[in-house]
Amino acid sequence: MAINKLGVETVPVLVGPVSYLLLSKLAKGVDKSFDLLSLLPKVIPIYNAAYAGLESTLSGLNVLVETYFADVPAEAYKTLTSLKGVTAFGFDLIRGTKTIDLIKSSFPKGKYLFAGVVDGRNIWANDLAASLITLQSLEGVVGKDKLVVSTSCSLLHTAVDLVNETKLDAEIKSWLAFAAQKVVEVDALAKALAGQKNESFFSANAAALSSRRSSPRVTNESVQKAAAALKGSDHRRATEVSTRLDAQQKKLNLPILPTTTIGSFPQTVELRRVRREYKAKKISEEDYVKAIKEEIKKVVDIQEDLDIDVLVHGEPERNDMVEYFGEQLSGFAFTANGWVQSYGSRCVKPPIIYGDVSRPKPMTVFWSSTAQSMTKRPMKGMLTGPVTILNWFFVRNDQPRHETCYQIALAIKDEVEDLEKGGIGVIQIDEAALREGLPLRKAEHSFYLDWAVHSFRITNCGVQDSTQIHTHMCYSNFNDNIHSIIDMDADVITIENSRSDEKLLSVFREGVKYGAGIGPRVYDIHSPRIASTDEIADRINKMLAVLEQNILWVNPDCGLKTRKYTEVKPALKNMVHAAKLIRSQLASAK
Structure with a gap:
């Protein structure tokens, strides 16, 4: 791959065949009852060719199956984690909190877990202390050398770098993390998990979270009361x-x-x-x-x-x-x-x-x-x-x-x-x-x-x-x-x-x-x-x-x-x- 020749190691990302088909739209004139997944036998050979090409280019291939944006249902989790030829499984643990229980109850031995504990879909600073506790609990399940700290999904959905926001209110800015800051959070959590915790970074994070929880600019009592009073009515016109x-x-x-x-x-x-x-x-x-x-x-x-x-x-x-x-x-x-x-x-x-x-x-x-x-x-x-x-x-x-x-x-x-x-x-x-x-x-x-x-x-x-x-x-x-x-x-x-x-x-x-x-x-x-x-x-x-x-x-x-x-x-x-x-x-x- 051209980018590898520049000395930059990257992970090729492909949309899996099932997701590719389920995200597709039916062509004009096709009956809406048509089963998109019936095309899998035609699509899989194309993926096989793509994987073969990547393997020859990369001198070997380790497959990571990544899921995100929601919990993985128990049956889907069982099917997914039983796949052969897969090196690692990644899960969104921000919007998939129930998936943590599935991992703790059953995770394939010898496989890597990419734990998505840093939110890739929003701009808020991570609760590093809470994420570290989650990671430590998972470490006992999958093994210290098999746990990888990750974002919950790609960082496409968040802004690039908070350093560019020179006019943003300082207090509000301390509550945020854009893509560049999320990478730093992932790195800090990985190092803390390895016994190299940056105490000052974690302390600053805790202070920012505390500031957000207690800031009077966040809470408006009259708004809270008005919203609470909405309960009990469906607010239809008369x-x-x-x-x-x-x-x-x-x-x-x-x-x-x-x-x-x-x-x-x-x-x-x-x-x-x-x-x-x-x-x-x-x-x-x-x-x-x-x-x-x-x-x-x-x-x-x-x-x-x-x-x-x-x-x-x-x-x-x-x-x-x-x-x-x-x-x-x-x-x-x-x-x-x-x-x-x-x-x-x-x-x-x-x-x-x-x-x-x-x-x-x-x-x-x-x-x-x-x-x-x-x-x-x-x-x-x-x-x-x-x-x-x-x-x-x-x-x-x-x-x-x-x-x-x-x-x-x-x-x-x-x-x-x-x-x-x-x-x-x-x-x-x-x-x-x-x-x-x-x-x-x-x-x-x-x-x-x-x-x-x-x-x-x-x-x-x-x-x-x-x-x-x-x-x-x-x-x-x-x-x-x-x-x-x-x-x-x-x-x-x-x-x-x-x-x-x-x-x-x-x-x-x-x-x-x-x-x-x-x-x-x-x-x-x-x-x-x-x-x-x-x-x-x-x-x-x-x-x-x-x-x-x-x-x-x-x-x-x-x-x-x-x-x-x-x-x-x-x-x-x-x-x-x-x-x-x-x-x-x-x-x-x-």
Whole structure:
């Protein structure tokens, strides 16, 4: 291998054949009952060839089978550890605490154990003393020379190096460990296990953990009480969705197949410059507000000219749909260089939730009310939901995730109710990342979906019947979870459909009844290609084949911030024309 010639020893990593197949998607036209694992006989010879090539290159081969992100079930553990030709087994002992008991009860003699005691999926400093105790207990089971200290998984999921964070609060910084620091933690634990414990390093770690536990900036008693008071209620709105939709139609007076967009409009170079200069204090707040108001007026005028029914303000004041809210909520910290890979070449910089979450003051009311004052048409208030904020942030690990989510939900609830008081009659609470938080084990899906859906309902349970609550979901292969989505009890939901060959619609063809408003999205904003009026009309007709016309909305695939106005305007023009065309056809058919 080329890197070995440079004198660097590496471990080649391959996704195992079972994981490779189970992570695959069925090709178009393949029956959904198809067993992916039936392809194993065809895949294994390819792996055999790969292993043979590696063995000849490396002058020998020791196989480490690594598992992570969850406990290994007892039967799977038994099968795994009985594999022949395997030198070592690695386990995530952060999210797989029950696996420790399996190891202690039975571990193959003579095999190496890679003990994943340092969390590779978060940014918190390890409890070195507790990890050392765990390692010492395992050492007695597998043997001193067969225990390897490891991270729980790859370090792909955490930021690179804390040393780059020169502006981060010193106390909060002492609680953290990025990838470089996690490597140091692994090394310190390995040396301590070998009798070379760095007492000063362990003492500093203990002091940092103690500081975090006792810091007043972590705990907010009023937030804790409010979250505790949530128990005993499922926080549903008082009336059924059909009754609410009637009240909303009387107020909004929308046509059938109402048109709207998802939220953001193009973020131009000039707009980014204004935000950047305001943040750097190069322009005054007065000049900043003036510039943002001008951008909102431009976006409102474009939508009115296109004859869109429910408008958005375009979100020109926002750098990001989650960071914007984190910057205005308590309990959050932000890095300068804490980038992690999202997918492909796209990287994100997740904020950090380090303490109890509350909303010190309104976050969006001024901008939404300003936009509503510019038009007589309904203006959507735009919020990011609690589950998406949770799933797209680095989350505190000193309390269950659902407790943190409930705290965020209460903060968003305050904002929803202030938007309503400010004259906003349509409020969209995005849950783009609801599905991303699903646990690996299907047996754990129900608990996650219960508290995730409950968190969403908390945000809007107090609004009037005439206030219309929308939600929006991205990356949404939601067919398996459609009943949980219905249980969210939103008045209108927009779910990705344009890039999935209308797979979502198959749920309704199979008899699932949905009585709320729904916008399966009629064109793909991720492409610069502009869908024609006829193409969009064809999509709408496909939707009408399985959905009632009085609940169907017409909207794009997602927010428009990544597109250019030269793409957005004609695409929205075609979308509105298609909706009007189908309305006319439906009226003629009566």
